[in-house]
Amino acid sequence: MLPFVLLIFIPLVAAFALVASGERVKAWIAATGVLLSALVSSFIAVQALQGNGFGYTYYGGQIFGDVRITVDALAAWFILLMNFTVLTAVFYGRSYMKAYHGMKANLNLHWISYLVNHSAMLGVYMVHNSLAFLVVWEVMAISAFLLVIFEHWKIETLKAGINYLIQSHVSIVFLMIGFLWISGIQHTYDFSAITDYARQASPAAGILLFVIFFIGFGIKAGFVPFHTWLPYAHPAAPAHISGMMSGVIIKTGIYGIMRVILLENTNFMVIGTIVLVVSIFSGLYGVMLAIVQHNLKRLLAYHSIENIGIIGMGIGLGAIGVGIGNSFLAFAGFAGGLLHVLNHSLFKSLLFYGSGNIYQAIHTLNIDGMGGLMKQMPRTAILFLIAALAICGLPPFNGFVSEFLIYLGLFEAIHSGQFEFTALIILSALGLVLIGGLAILCFTKAFGIIFLGTARHEYRHHAAEAEPGKLIPMVAVVAMIAAIGLFPQFFIEFLRSPVQQFTGEVFVNGAQLTVSSTIQNLTWATWGFILLVAVIWFARKRLTASSSTVAGPTWGCGYQTSDARLQYTASSFVRNYRKLVEPILSVKKHKSVISGIVPEKGHSSTHVYDLLESALIDHPIRRIKAFIGRFNFLQNGSVQFYVLYGVIFIFIIIAFPLLVDAVVFLFELVKQL
Amino acid sequence: MLSLILIVVASFFFTGIIIRTKSLLSGRMGPGIFQPMKDIWRLFRKGSVYSETSGFVFKLAPTVYFASVIMAILFIPFGNQPGLFSFEGDFVFFAYVLALGKFFSIIGALDTGSSFEGMGASREALYSLLAEPAFFLLMGSFALLTGQTSFADIFGTLHFTSQISYAIGALASLVLLAIALIENSRMPVDDPKTHLELTMVHEVMILDNSGFDLGLILQTTNLKFAMYGALVANMFLTRGYEIYYSIPIFIGVQFLFALIIGVIESFWARFRMNHNPQFILMITSIALFIFLGVLLMLGKIV
Numbered sequence: 001m002l003p004f005v006l007l008i009f010i011p012l013v014a015a016f017a018l019v020a021s022g023e024r025v026k027a028w029i030a031a032t033g034v035l036l037s038a039l040v041s042s043f044i045a046v047q048a049l050q051g052n053g054f055g056y057t058y059y060g061g062q063i064f065g066d067v068r069i070t071v072d073a074l075a076a077w078f079i080l081l082m083n084f085t086v087l088t089a090v091f092y093g094r095s096y097m098k099a100y101h102g103m104k105a106n107l108n109l110h111w112i113s114y115l116v117n118h119s120a121m122l123g124v125y126m127v128h129n130s131l132a133f134l135v136v137w138e139v140m141a142i143s144a145f146l147l148v149i150f151e152h153w154k155i156e157t158l159k160a161g162i163n164y165l166i167q168s169h170v171s172i173v174f175l176m177i178g179f180l181w182i183s184g185i186q187h188t189y190d191f192s193a194i195t196d197y198a199r200q201a202s203p204a205a206g207i208l209l210f211v212i213f214f215i216g217f218g219i220k221a222g223f224v225p226f227h228t229w230l231p232y233a234h235p236a237a238p239a240h241i242s243g244m245m246s247g248v249i250i251k252t253g254i255y256g257i258m259r260v261i262l263l264e265n266t267n268f269m270v271i272g273t274i275v276l277v278v279s280i281f282s283g284l285y286g287v288m289l290a291i292v293q294h295n296l297k298r299l300l301a302y303h304s305i306e307n308i309g310i311i312g313m314g315i316g317l318g319a320i321g322v323g324i325g326n327s328f329l330a331f332a333g334f335a336g337g338l339l340h341v342l343n344h345s346l347f348k349s350l351l352f353y354g355s356g357n358i359y360q361a362i363h364t365l366n367i368d369g370m371g372g373l374m375k376q377m378p379r380t381a382i383l384f385l386i387a388a389l390a391i392c393g394l395p396p397f398n399g400f401v402s403e404f405l406i407y408l409g410l411f412e413a414i415h416s417g418q419f420e421f422t423a424l425i426i427l428s429a430l431g432l433v434l435i436g437g438l439a440i441l442c443f444t445k446a447f448g449i450i451f452l453g454t455a456r457h458e459y460r461h462h463a464a465e466a467e468p469g470k471l472i473p474m475v476a477v478v479a480m481i482a483a484i485g486l487f488p489q490f491f492i493e494f495l496r497s498p499v500q501q502f503t504g505e506v507f508v509n510g511a512q513l514t515v516s517s518t519i520q521n522l523t524w525a526t527w528g529f530i531l532l533v534a535v536i537w538f539a540r541k542r543l544t545a546s547s548s549t550v551a552g553p554t555w556g557c558g559y560q561t562s563d564a565r566l567q568y569t570a571s572s573f574v575r576n577y578r579k580l581v582e583p584i585l586s587v588k589k590h591k592s593v594i595s596g597i598v599p600e601k602g603h604s605s606t607h608v609y610d611l612l613e614s615a616l617i618d619h620p621i622r623r624i625k626a627f628i629g630r631f632n633f634l635q636n637g638s639v640q641f642y643v644l645y646g647v648i649f650i651f652i653i654i655a656f657p658l659l660v661d662a663v664v665f666l667f668e669l670v671k672q673l
Numbered sequence: 674m675l676s677l678i679l680i681v682v683a684s685f686f687f688t689g690i691i692i693r694t695k696s697l698l699s700g701r702m703g704p705g706i707f708q709p710m711k712d713i714w715r716l717f718r719k720g721s722v723y724s725e726t727s728g729f730v731f732k733l734a735p736t737v738y739f740a741s742v743i744m745a746i747l748f749i750p751f752g753n754q755p756g757l758f759s760f761e762g763d764f765v766f767f768a769y770v771l772a773l774g775k776f777f778s779i780i781g782a783l784d785t786g787s788s789f790e791g792m793g794a795s796r797e798a799l800y801s802l803l804a805e806p807a808f809f810l811l812m813g814s815f816a817l818l819t820g821q822t823s824f825a826d827i828f829g830t831l832h833f834t835s836q837i838s839y840a841i842g843a844l845a846s847l848v849l850l851a852i853a854l855i856e857n858s859r860m861p862v863d864d865p866k867t868h869l870e871l872t873m874v875h876e877v878m879i880l881d882n883s884g885f886d887l888g889l890i891l892q893t894t895n896l897k898f899a900m901y902g903a904l905v906a907n908m909f910l911t912r913g914y915e916i917y918y919s920i921p922i923f924i925g926v927q928f929l930f931a932l933i934i935g936v937i938e939s940f941w942a943r944f945r946m947n948h949n950p951q952f953i954l955m956i957t958s959i960a961l962f963i964f965l966g967v968l969l970m971l972g973k974i975v
Binding site: 371372374375378385389392393394395400404407408410411412414415418419422425426429430433434436437438440441443444445447448449452453454514517518521522524525528529532533536537540543544547548549550551552553554555556557562564566567568572573574575576577579580 | 717718719720721722723724725726727728729730733736737739740741743744747748757758759760761762763765766768769770772773775776779780783784785786787788789790791792794795796798799801802803805806809810812813816817820822870880881884885886889946947950964968971973974
């Protein structure tokens with residue numbers, strides 16, 4: 001009965017209570033509902049991680065067959081990390097949505113969608129029946145769409161939402177093809193059919209099947225080139241939804257890919273290489289575009305693509321490790337990838353909450369219009385800084401631990417295998433290094449321009465620190481980030497059973513022993529570094545206590561009347577970089593030349609457009625539109641014609657069997673001759 | 674611990690030797706070797722001026738920058754003695770902790786709201802990101818060659834025996850020298866003696882720092898030089914050498930390193946800003962040669 005309670009009963013009761021309740025308590029009811037299902041599912045998940053898997057089968061009628069509901073270690077890991085972010089998001093959202101008071105119906109729909117979305121994600125992780133999986137996947141997509149278009153009166157939001165809805169359905173089409181392929185041959189919808197099929201199918205068929213699933217799940221996860229919906233949907237959604245989407249909804253795609261790898265259980269080498277190459281590309285492309293964005297949330301959205309790339313690199317390397325029988329690479333890759341899933345869900349949701357605080361304080365997301373916010377919003381600034389350091393993968397925060405695991409796997413494995421393998425490994429390492437360096441450029445820009453210096457424009461609204469209702473969930477996330485950074489051992493221990501599913505028990509033991517002693521030393525080094533900073537900081541305080549400090553204006557190199565307009569902007573900060581990558585990215589620059597004795601006001605603006613989007617989405621759509629346009633004459637607006645179309649359609653439907661019979665008869669005749 | 678002490682000692686002389694070399698080559702006597710250290714000591718006792726624009730980040734940044742380099746030095750082995758911290762993949766931590774210091778020095782510069790410091794920060798961020806792949810390519814090649822993944826084990830097992838390996842050793846020293854020049858913003862990437870803020874990289878980032886913080890930043894530069902010098906020295910201090918050999922070798926290499934930098938700065942002009950990325954990427958391609966050399970040695974390619 002537990003799955004029913006979890007998936008249907010709790011959200012249903014909460015939904016009725018929401019509709020009946022007053023506006024002030026709506027968010028509390030939603031939070032309670034989410035909390036209850038999170039508690040129950042986390043309980044199941046923790047047990048599954050400890051080895052007591054949860055399994056339940058019920059008969060779903062003639063169409064579905066037996067629907068297996070199972071929580072294994074892999075699903076448990078994803079459920080636990082999802083629950084944490086869904087909870088912080090609902091509590092942050094409670095505070096964030098106060099700005100929209102008075103929209104009763106809209107808020108009802110929003111919170112009900114939130115509950116449904118949570119249940120649907122739980123379903124995605126638990127259901128092991130492909131038809132039922134497609135149902136919960138669809139419910140998840142639609143509820144996420146409703147969450148995104150909360151501000152549906154803005155045309156941009158609606159466009160972004162519909163973009164997301166369409167791409168979600170392209171994803172579902174690919175999943176359907178994959179699942180139908182299997183069920184057509186194996187005559188069952190159970191997931192185990194994939195394993196049975198892959199065992200006896202040719203490698204080419206198995207790889208093709210994986211590629212189909214990879215595209216389907218990759219659209220949801222945001223791998224390049226299937227990423228184009230992400231930079232629209234994230235900025236359009238309210239902050240807590242962006243955080244939740246980027247933190248956990250796109251991770252269902254990662255889960256799907258890992259589940260398929262686990263189910264197929266063959267061709268590890270080829271599958272791993274495919275995932276690895278796509279991931280390196282995604283990581284680099286995502287961060288390269290992120291740097292030149294002007295909209296804070298769009299910048300963060302491109303960073304999600306980058307981090308999906310890092311996660312994918314871990315998974316790809318893990319699969320390659322299993323393929324070549326290198327247990328260390330397998331463990332480090334899968335553990336690094338899975339840990340990065342958790343890490344990214346933490347710091348990315350924190351960054352989106354931070355962007356929500358900024359948006360509600362100054363009502364803009366244009367980075368170039370910000371500046372000096374650290375003085376008005378010091379707490380948000382510190383929280384944002386921690387998240388920025390973590391996402392750059394810098395010690396002593398959590399992002400470093402997962403990237404370190406991946407590096408460790410790479411350098412330990414570099415000397416096993418042939419030239420091609422070594423080249424692939426060194427390329428991955430270089431990719432990861434470049435991603436890290438570019439991320440630092442991006443987040444020094446984001447943090448430095450938003451929070452430091454002075455305001456570049458006068459804010460239309462008085463910027464004030466966010467209320468505690470928003471800050472407390474953010475502090476909870478920071479606590480987790482610090483915990484992973486300072487006690488990585490504990491979390492890697494949790495990863496043992498999910499990784500074991502891929503590598504096998506004997507395999508994992510030896511590798512884990514080496515990894516854990518290294519991680520232990522890493523932990524000492526991390527603590528040592530924090531101690532060192534503290535010691536130097538206090539020494540500095542003691543030594544400078546007696547010397548005088550004077551406050552003055554910023555040194556303007558002799559120019560006495562500098563003002564805020566002279567500051568470096570985000571665009572000028574990344575100008576050198578932009579010049580360097582201009583051949584690869586499409587950056588359009590418009591500027592008016594200042595000339596004459598009495599010059600007029602000049603302007604300069606840069607617009608970045610995603611080249612892949614124009615090649616893979618815009619161009620084909622233009623072609624399709626042009627083709628379909630030829631049938632415009634059918635839409636002539638007179639009712640008589642439409643009645644005629646209807647009649648023709650009905651006639652064809654009725655005549656179709658007769659036509660088939662006639663054709664069959666003709667064939668028979670020809671055969672007899 | 675020995676490497677920490679030796680690096681700190683070397684850092685006291687390093688900039689002095691560079692400056693002395695430059696002045697001798699240009700026909701001047703120049704200041705004494707300890708003049709840079711005397712300047713830093715003077716700064717440590719001075720008061721500070723803080724801009725009204727800057728805040729907490731600006732005050733914290735020099736401390737983190739200094740601590741990051743000290744932390745990185747703790748990883749550097751001395752011959753067959755590992756550093757204070759040593760574990761598999763420690764050079765990743767080494768690079769990332771330096772990156773953390775860089776992050777703070779960049780946001781510290783942006784905290785002042787000065788257009789000049791923003792400019793310097795932008796350049797520093799780009800150049801150090803471009804230099805990073807070369808270091809990882811170098812360490813990756815060594816990991817491939819020795820089958821080890823920590824500084825101590827890599828330098829402990831590294832032997833230069835064949836002709837290819839001599840070439841690799843020379844190229845690796847060249848790469849480390851170039852990285853040291855880029856990371857410390859010296860010629861040909863940046864001219865520390867220029868008087869035009871528009872053409873500076875590192876100097877223009879620290880325009881607003883004064884007193885104790887400025888002293889910390891200057892000493893960090895010295896330490897960074899000595900740190901890269903120690904990495905080069907480590908390639909020649911392999912197992913079997915006793916301390917009475919290795920310490921003179923170490924000091925000799927550091928001295929030579931400083932001398933070369935002084936000579937480079939005397940005879941080489943600074944690049945135009947937009948040529949710097951090309952120069953830095955060239956270092957990566959040299960590192961790629963090292964990688965190919967290692968593949969040749971291992972017989973992975975013919």
